[in-house]
Amino acid sequence: MSLLEVKNLEVEFPTRRGTLRAIDDVSFSIEPGEVLGVVGESGAGKSLTGASIIGLLEPPGRVSGGQILLEGSRIDDLPYDKMRHIRGKKIGAIFQDPLTSLNPLYTVSRQLTETILVHMDMTQEQARARAIELLDEVGIPAAEKRIDSYPHEFSGGMRQRVVIALAICANPKLIVADEPTTALDVSIQAQIIALLKRLCKDHKTAVMLITHDMGVIAETADRVAVMYAGRIVEVGKVRDVIKDAKHPYTKGLMGSIPVVGHEVEVLQQIDGSMPRLTEIPEGCAFHSRCPDAIDKCFKNRPDLMPTGGPSTAACWLYDTETVNG
Amino acid sequence: MDNTMQGALHGAALLKVRDLAKHFDVSKPWLARVLENQPKQILKAVDGISFEIKKGETFSLVGESGCGKSTVAKLIVGLHGPSGGEILFDGANLNEAIKRKDANQVRRRWQMIFQDPYASLNPRWRVRDIVSEPIRVFKLASSSAEIRDRVGELLTQVGLSPADGDKFPHEFSGGQRQRISIARALSSDPEFLVCDEPTSALDVSVQAQILNLMKDLQRRLGLTYLFISHNLAVVYHVSDRIGVMYLGRLCEVATANDLFKSPKHPYTRLLLNTIPDMDMTGIERAPVQGEVPNPIDPPSGCAFHPRCPLANERCKREAPLLQEDGGSLIACHAVEENRQA
Numbered sequence: 001m002s003l004l005e006v007k008n009l010e011v012e013f014p015t016r017r018g019t020l021r022a023i024d025d026v027s028f029s030i031e032p033g034e035v036l037g038v039v040g041e042s043g044a045g046k047s048l049t050g051a052s053i054i055g056l057l058e059p060p061g062r063v064s065g066g067q068i069l070l071e072g073s074r075i076d077d078l079p080y081d082k083m084r085h086i087r088g089k090k091i092g093a094i095f096q097d098p099l100t101s102l103n104p105l106y107t108v109s110r111q112l113t114e115t116i117l118v119h120m121d122m123t124q125e126q127a128r129a130r131a132i133e134l135l136d137e138v139g140i141p142a143a144e145k146r147i148d149s150y151p152h153e154f155s156g157g158m159r160q161r162v163v164i165a166l167a168i169c170a171n172p173k174l175i176v177a178d179e180p181t182t183a184l185d186v187s188i189q190a191q192i193i194a195l196l197k198r199l200c201k202d203h204k205t206a207v208m209l210i211t212h213d214m215g216v217i218a219e220t221a222d223r224v225a226v227m228y229a230g231r232i233v234e235v236g237k238v239r240d241v242i243k244d245a246k247h248p249y250t251k252g253l254m255g256s257i258p259v260v261g262h263e264v265e266v267l268q269q270i271d272g273s274m275p276r277l278t279e280i281p282e283g284c285a286f287h288s289r290c291p292d293a294i295d296k297c298f299k300n301r302p303d304l305m306p307t308g309g310p311s312t313a314a315c316w317l318y319d320t321e322t323v324n325g
Numbered sequence: 326m327d328n329t330m331q332g333a334l335h336g337a338a339l340l341k342v343r344d345l346a347k348h349f350d351v352s353k354p355w356l357a358r359v360l361e362n363q364p365k366q367i368l369k370a371v372d373g374i375s376f377e378i379k380k381g382e383t384f385s386l387v388g389e390s391g392c393g394k395s396t397v398a399k400l401i402v403g404l405h406g407p408s409g410g411e412i413l414f415d416g417a418n419l420n421e422a423i424k425r426k427d428a429n430q431v432r433r434r435w436q437m438i439f440q441d442p443y444a445s446l447n448p449r450w451r452v453r454d455i456v457s458e459p460i461r462v463f464k465l466a467s468s469s470a471e472i473r474d475r476v477g478e479l480l481t482q483v484g485l486s487p488a489d490g491d492k493f494p495h496e497f498s499g500g501q502r503q504r505i506s507i508a509r510a511l512s513s514d515p516e517f518l519v520c521d522e523p524t525s526a527l528d529v530s531v532q533a534q535i536l537n538l539m540k541d542l543q544r545r546l547g548l549t550y551l552f553i554s555h556n557l558a559v560v561y562h563v564s565d566r567i568g569v570m571y572l573g574r575l576c577e578v579a580t581a582n583d584l585f586k587s588p589k590h591p592y593t594r595l596l597l598n599t600i601p602d603m604d605m606t607g608i609e610r611a612p613v614q615g616e617v618p619n620p621i622d623p624p625s626g627c628a629f630h631p632r633c634p635l636a637n638e639r640c641k642r643e644a645p646l647l648q649e650d651g652g653s654l655i656a657c658h659a660v661e662e663n664r665q666a
Contacts, residue, residue, distance in 0.1 A: 186557070214603070266537050
């Protein structure tokens with residue numbers, strides 16, 4: 001059984017000018033211990049997918065269709081109170097900005113022990129000991145001394161380590177990490193990626209890694225889902241998607257990333273930009289930017305289908321009926 | 326790249342920077358300082374750096390946040406006054422030139438493109454007014470019809486349409502806004518553009534569009550770029566020569582090829598080691614150690630010594646100077662002494 005299963009997820013935002021569908025029929029699963037990368041440009045819906053899973057969708061946004069199953073039982077329709085016990089205990093979360101995800105008025109010790117006491121049956125002393133152990137594990141030097149510091153006394157990289165310690169403190173099965181390295185410098189990014197990889201291996205924790213940076217995905221993830229305009233356009237093993245992308249959007253995306261060692265005069269570019277939610281066209285949302293668009297792309301929306309290669313893509317070019325007929 | 330490289334090698338220096346420094350006073354207010362008996366605190370954002378940019382080349386500065394690369398950009402365009410050293414633009418001292426009466430003659434020759442296209446365009450101005458401001462300020466056109474034609478031409482040049490001039494910035498996406506910034510920068514017919522992280526606020530597919538546009542404009546208009554970025558892959562793609570900065574100083578200056586093929590300074594090697602492996606070679610790399618120290622209280626000697634695998638007593642004592650080493654410039658005692666790990 002998959003650890004997490006998302007089936008036909010839809011997220012909508014009611015507005016004065018009608019309902020906006022930000023996530024449209026997204027399905028994927030995460031196996032125990034697996035790192036699934038979710039990549040896409042801003043506005044593709046990757047963060048909303050993450051927020052729906054941890055039940056932190058900001059109103060008026062709401063899950064309007066589909067199911068989210070954790071270890072086989074639905075979590076998308078749980079009342080707030082029940083969800084509180086899953087969030088933190090079974091699903092940990094890491095956000096982009098480590099300064100805003102920590103409370104500046106409480107010491108790190110208080111924030112860690114609070115979370116531990118909520119989710120685990122421990123005394124205050126045990127919780128503190130566990131907090132120190134956790135800080136040590138995420139690589140904070142002199143954890144015993146630093147635990148009574150406030151968040152502002154840590155550097156950006158160290159703060160993100162504290163946030164990771166918070167996310168893993170109840171031994172969750174799944175961590176949703178939304179752009180965990182985007183606010184950090186490159187050398188710190190490399191350290192945080194290495195730390196995340198080590199922790200998942202040691203604890204067999206699955207990670208849903210949301211990022212716009214294909215490089216981070218290449219370094220960390222086992223599988224990757226590429227999102228575009230609220231839908232998944234391609235899913236596959238990271239190596240396959242990077243080396244042999246099938247969907248025209250993924251191909252364009254890979255070609256537009258400058259790579260050290262590959263000398264190119266002109267980067268491949270995808271003209272235009274992703275449509276706004278109010279202007280998502282009929283048919284495949286990518287058709288206006290797609291170099292290979294055929295008639296069908298303007299009318300019908302493709303679902304994920306086998307491509308003849310190792311990954312699956314939502315593109316009519318791989319539909320045998322369309323191509324042959 | 327070959328053509329621009331050739332031009333760069335034979336071209337004269339357009340910009341020379343000598344021992345440039347910028348120190349900020351970040352002390353507490355006087356009374357608090359006296360009561361707590363604390364000394365003044367000086368942040369040496371840029372601490373004596375020298376480099377040259379030749380006509381037609383792209384020179385990049387890379388480094389992590391707080392290394393002073395954006396301060397260098399602001400010093401060069403005159404948004405900060407230097408605390409020491411000098412900037413020579415086409416042979417003339419820039420800080421004297423901009424104080425002269427005919428300053429506008431010189432001033433229009435360089436422009437800047439900023440990082441955030443959402444913050445660098447006035448939301449209450451129409452694009453037409455934004456793009457034509459330099460034309461009006463430097464009096465480069467005589468009639469409003471001429472200005473209108475020139476704005477239309479500029480917008481077409483950056484891939485927008487002349488009709489876009491009537492719109493406001495909020496009607497455009499991030500990439501289109503950055504095109505407007507570029508059109509504005511080009512409107513005074515500059516030779517030299519300072520680009521401070523021009524693509525880091527953009528999505529990758531849009532980043533490719535902007536980088537391609539910038540390269541294309543450079544070829545067509547013979548522009549010289551100072552490019553500032555923390556993204557090594559972007560820097561590799563656009564640069565002819567690269568300067569690596571660490572805590573206000575340059576630690577290595579080399580051609581893009583030399584720097585990425587045979588990095589010499591230990592910090593450059595550390596930086597290159599952090600580039601994600603997009604070729605999926607699966608090679609295990611040495612973990613990166615440590616963090617950038619607080620620039621208010623930098624380490625003694627070579628500022629990189631606490632993180633450097635090759636550091637010894639001399640590195641703690643004495644700050645290394647940039648020295649020539651096989652065509653590159655390197656500031657490192659270990660490289661100079663040929664120390665091995």
